[in-house]
Amino acid sequence: xxxxxQNLGHGFMSFLRxxxxxxxxxxxTLFWIPVPPFRRKQLFEQMSKIGVDSLxxxxxxxxFTGMVLALQSAYQMKKFSAEMYIxxxxxxxxxxxxxxVLTALIVAGRVGASITAEIGTMKVTEQIDALETLAxxxxxxxxxxxxxxxxxMLPLLTAYADLVGIIGGYIIGVYKLGISHGMxxxxxxxxxxxxxxxxxxxxxxxxxxxxxxxxxxxxxxxDGGAEGxxxxxxxxxxxxxxxxxxxxxxxxxxxYFIAK
Numbered sequence: 001x002x003x004x005x006q007n008l009g010h011g012f013m014s015f016l017r018x019x020x021x022x023x024x025x026x027x028x029t030l031f032w033i034p035v036p037p038f039r040r041k042q043l044f045e046q047m048s049k050i051g052v053d054s055l056x057x058x059x060x061x062x063x064f065t066g067m068v069l070a071l072q073s074a075y076q077m078k079k080f081s082a083e084m085y086i087x088x089x090x091x092x093x094x095x096x097x098x099x100x101v102l103t104a105l106i107v108a109g110r111v112g113a114s115i116t117a118e119i120g121t122m123k124v125t126e127q128i129d130a131l132e133t134l135a136x137x138x139x140x141x142x143x144x145x146x147x148x149x150x151x152x153m154l155p156l157l158t159a160y161a162d163l164v165g166i167i168g169g170y171i172i173g174v175y176k177l178g179i180s181h182g183m184x185x186x187x188x189x190x191x192x193x194x195x196x197x198x199x200x201x202x203x204x205x206x207x208x209x210x211x212x213x214x215x216x217x218x219x220x221x222x223d224g225g226a227e228g229x230x231x232x233x234x235x236x237x238x239x240x241x242x243x244x245x246x247x248x249x250x251x252x253x254x255x256y257f258i259a260k
Contacts, residue, residue: 032140042145051153062161066168087187090169095196099162104207108240112215116236119219120229147212154208155201199255
């Protein structure tokens with residue numbers, strides 16, 4: 001019993017230490033954003049890496065997600081002769097949930113791991129210490145450009161993923177299930193509300209914050225050489241995934257059940 005209590009206390013203290021560290025990093029990031037100099041070149045480079053370079057995989061995942069969603073819903077809808085509602089189901093599902101969540105998971109896996117590995121390598125090779133000796137704040141130099149790039153590009157990628165997913169559903173609905181173009185488009189846009197669009201973008205904004213803070217925190221606390229960088233990268237991806245799914249549940253409850 002004593003051993004169990006010790007392990008429980010150790011786990012709880014580790015959780016508080018981890019949460020506190022990320023909260024401090026978040027506060028430092030917000031503090032340094034408006035402080036000059038503004039490194040626009042670094043920001044544009046990160047926006048290109050996060051946004052433009054992620055377009056191919058986001059396109060493929062979103063397209064096939066929309067197609068699979070249409071096929072799976074058609075299997076059930078045919079039993080009730082309700083194939084016309086497939087378009088509505090695909091559109092609402094993509095805008096509210098699948099578009100923001102899948103895009104965030106893709107970016108967290110692709111970009112978050114890259115950020116952690118890059119900063120973690122700088123940490124274990126003492127490049128971050130070198131920045132401090134040159135009177136350069138590591139948070140301002142490393143975290144702020146990635147933070148701004150993620151919160152700007154992830155909502156744009158989400159909007160793009162929503163559109164591609166709807167196109168995937170359209171391909172199946174029109175060319176496989178025989179739904180007319182006019183009927184499919186009508187049932188795609190008719191059930192949508194402005195709220196469905198902006199809540200998805202708000203989710204992606206916070207998903208970008210989560211991905212950046214977790215990835216940068218893990219990278220800046222990496223130790224133990226190459227093996228430590230690998231551990232930090234794995235922890236970054238796993239933690240980001242968990243927090244993205246948990247926050248998605250929270251925001252869905254907030255937007256559609258609490259703040260109606």
